Amino acid sequence: MSGTYSEHQVEREPALPALIAPGRRMLLATLLLLALAVGVLSVIIAWQVGQLAAAFSLGSLLWVIVLSAVFFGGKFAERVQAEKLGQHYVAQLRVSLISHALKTSRGPSVGITVARSSNDLSSIRNWVTQGIVPLIAGIPLIIFGAFGLGLLSPLLAVALVIPVLLEISLLAGLARGALRTARVLRRHRGNLAARIADTVSASTTISAAGGVHREVQRVDQSAQKVVHASVHRAKYAGALRAGALTVPLVGTALVVAAGSWAGLGPGLLASALTLMGICAGTMGEWGRIVEYRQNYRAGRRIIAPLLEQEKSWREAEQQLTSTRVAKDLNLETLAVRIRPTAEGLENWPSLRAQGGARIQVLGTGAQAHALLEALATGRVGTDIQRLGGLWIAEGRSEDLPATERRKLLGAALNTMVLERGTVLRALTYRHPGSSAKRALRMANECGLEVTSLPEGESTMLRRGGEPLDSAQRASLIMARALLRQPAVLIVDSLINRLPHEAQSRLAARLNDYPGVIIFHGEMTGIKATRTWEPTAAADVAVLESAGVDEE
Structure with missing residues (x-):
């Protein structure tokens, strides 16, 4: 039974970082x-x-x-x-x-x-x-x-x-x-904290459905468990x-x-x-x-197990194989190759693309979301794993440090939430070295009029993007992804949240984009040059055994 000790098995105590260390x-x-x-x-x-x-x-x-x-x-x-x-x-x-x-x-x-x-x-x-x-x-x-x-x-x-x-x-x-x-x-305190956070996050939905009293009762039930345990x-x-x-x-x-x-x-x-x-x-x-x-x-x-896992990730990042610096690339001769082999992505065939390709990801929403998030963040599942192979130009971008990888890939996904800070900081977050003038110009093109905000570019964002509304947040995320024209742009239906005029401008820009665009969902005005969809597991096995990369 969980939480008990057997006569022949002693629970292993996880270790924390050493207390005796430099500085202490x-x-x-x-x-x-x-x-x-x-x-x-x-x-x-x-x-x-x-x-x-x-x-x-x-x-x-x-x-x-x-x-x-x-x-x-x-x-x-x-x-x-x-x-x-x-x-x-x-x-x-x-x-x-x-x-x-x-x-x-x-x-x-x-x-x-x-x-x-x-x-x-x-x-x-x-x-x-x-x-x-x-x-x-x-x-x-x-x-x-x-x-x-x-x-x-x-x-x-x-x-x-x-x-x-x-x-x-x-x-x-x-x-x-x-x-x-x-x-x-x-354990009860953790459950109570999670319930309170989830309940407050869903306050609008709860109030609209008349469920305030019910949710308060559920929180109180969790609180009573904390009381008894205390x-x-x-x-x-x-x-x-x-x-x-x-x-x-x-x-x-x-x-x-x-x-x-x-x-x-x-x-x-x-x-x-x-x-x-x-x-x-x-x-x-x-x-x-x-x-x-x-x-x-x-x-x-x-x-302790979480910190040990984070330490292993940090050490892996410090041993990256690629030493190439992600400088500005010639997008006209750009070559991108993606071979997803990480757990959960095995059914996606390898992909090769040249600059100017607009690739629409097919498959279920869950499959497409998992692939796009893995491409955008380098994370797969509940752990940081290698995607399996993401080559951009002459080097593997997945082996680049995050500070270099971000220059090659721009992502604008519906699941993204803005971090705390000023609007200008959010715009230049992927490219901190970008000039404010360039960032604000890109924001305006994507439909975000920074001058209309209470404090302009110094407006402080809190709680995931307030005081911006949904369209303004989407515009900011899209502008950040497009800043300095990354080699690979990853987008989903977030583009449909932009103001109508901005959608038209952006569709024209993306149809002429010199890099590789990978997107999911129907996007008004954007024409796909090809599609990318998962393959049955048996077909993937045949391709791998033959040493073939599906185009």
């Missing part, structure tokens, strides 16, 4: 030095308190106050350094996580991505800042405390070791239940924290009893109780540390 090593070293300094300082404070208890003097009291202030400064610096460490680490994970979401063609919903970028990364940050760091600081403190108690009396050191072992056993027994409930809560997890969290606070009380009683048994004087007993109090404060954090550890493991179980 100095922070970790500083934390370790602070931990050692605070540990030594605790022994000195305890000794000074003993001196004060044995014989009161104003000098001893002042020393205790000064040393306590230094102790405060050490713990304060420790917390600040811990936050720096956690934020630095999580920032690295966030970049990789968002990169994975952008590279995956069928990635999770917006709600799931937001939940992973907030809740899961917060659990990892909490583990680093309030889990690992307190351990780094606490273990030396316990060791120095035991050493200091041992100097007073070996029996006192034993009185400290017993509650430490007892607390470790108690927390270890509760840890598995805390992990299980953390996973359940994480309460269930709180039982383990409460037991962890209560145990971590209760056991040190037993330790204090053992120290008092051991001190009385050994016949220690008031000064030595005061020193022992001071050391035990410092150690008790550290032990009191262990319950929270275990809770953070289990939340971290629950988040890591989901995030």
Whole structure:
């Protein structure tokens, strides 16, 4: 059953990037030095308190106050350094996580991505800042405390070791239940985030169908699961924290009893109780540390495989075989060859085309969409795969880095959503080096009058393209695809959303386009020179076995 452990099989824990890495090593070293300094300082404070208890003097009291202030400064610096460490680490994970979401063609919903970028990364940050760091600081403190108690009396050191072992056993027994409930809560939170994101996105449809009350009820049902899961997890969290606070009380009683048994004087007993109090404060954090550890493991179980996948994609991109730079090509002598062999595209025969070809993609909508998206993005299915062979002119464009590949291919698809930023940034997004004058001229030709926008080219686009309407968004996407006349232009029925006059101008432009156009759907005024449609699997096998590329 999912989520359980068998006797003969241990679940493999996925790995996250190393915490000890450039940029964080100095922070970790500083934390370790602070931990050692605070540990030594605790022994000195305890000794000074003993001196004060044995014989009161104003000098001893002042020393205790000064040393306590230094102790405060050490713990304060420790917390600040811990936050720096956690934020630095999580920032690295966030970049990789968002990169994975952008590279995956069928990635999770917006709600799931937001939940992973907030809740899961917060659990990892909490583990680093309030889990690992307190351990780094606490273990030396316990060791120095035991050493200091041992100097007073070996029996006192034993009185400290017993509650430490007892607390470790108690927390270890509760840890598995805390992990299980953390996973359940994480799953319900993700489902709730996804439902809220999908519901808000469909607000117009829901309101038009009178379904607001129904959808609110469904969201509330998902929220109730989060409530129940949170309460269930709180039982383990409460037991962890209560145990971590209760056991040190037993330790204090053992120290008092051991001190009385050994016949220690008031000064030595005061020193022992001071050391035990410092150690008790550290032990009191262990319950929270275990809770953070289990939340971290629950988040890591989901995030780590995604980051490992993104790392493999990044390394593959860094080992691209082609070193050719995508300069401006002579479109009159352009040669394009596409041989789709990636999973899901095997039924498409190879295609060869010269500049000026206008190729209409046939087949079902799903088949055509999968092919056009693969051509436009280089992504196939749920993973980044090689398309199989996309040659433009003398080189393979699929082996070019994305920054070079984008210069050769322009795409305008209905599924595209505009990124956040200004209108001018959106127009030049594929070709950042293009001049604003050229980009605005192309936008006007495609039906987008930038001067009519509230702030012209500086108008800020949000939520997928607002405040532009559907026709304006289509015009912007089309203008971006056509900017600097790419060798291969990939379009679908998005062109039909353009203003009527712009459609006529664009149809004339595309019918005389010097590059290769690959399009799907019926487009007013555009005449196809040939078609491209999927072939039965048996026919593809015959062509491949004969070494033939179908024209």
